[in-house]
Amino acid sequence: xxxxxxxxxxxxxxxxxxxxxxxxxxxxxxxxxxxxxxxxxxxxxxxxxxxxxxxxxxxxxxxxxxxxxxxxxxxxx
Numbered sequence: 500x501x502x503x504x505x506x507x508x509x510x511x512x513x514x515x516x517x518x519x520x521x522x523x524x525x526x527x528x529x530x531x532x533x534x535x536x537x538x539x540x541x542x543x544x545x546x547x548x549x550x551x552x553x554x555x556x557x558x559x560x561x562x563x564x565x566x567x568x569x570x571x572x573x574x575x576x
Contacts (some may be wrong), residue, residue, distance in 0.1 A: 502552045507563055512575050521552050524566055527575075535573060544569040 502522040510518040518524050525548055528541060535541060544565050551557040570576040 500552075500555050504551060504555075504559075506566070507559060510563075510566065510570070510576065512570070514575070518566070521548050524548055531573065538569075538572070540565075540569045540572050 502520065502525065504521050506518060506520065506524065512518065512527075516527075518527060524544075528536060528545060528548075531541070547557070547562045547565050551559060551562045567576065
């Protein structure tokens, strides 16, 4: 399935944007300032997203929960 894998229900951002796939989440991460990208919560999120893109058996509940934590920490949701 790869990076087109869906996150589950779309995640709505404060900006009005939506995260639907792993690609959407990865793209959002790469647009963050570098110091934000280096934060431990984004590093862990990045690892979970990469694993989910490579392994169809990855637990998407865990991926989604960590993504929510990182987005909340950045004030994006």
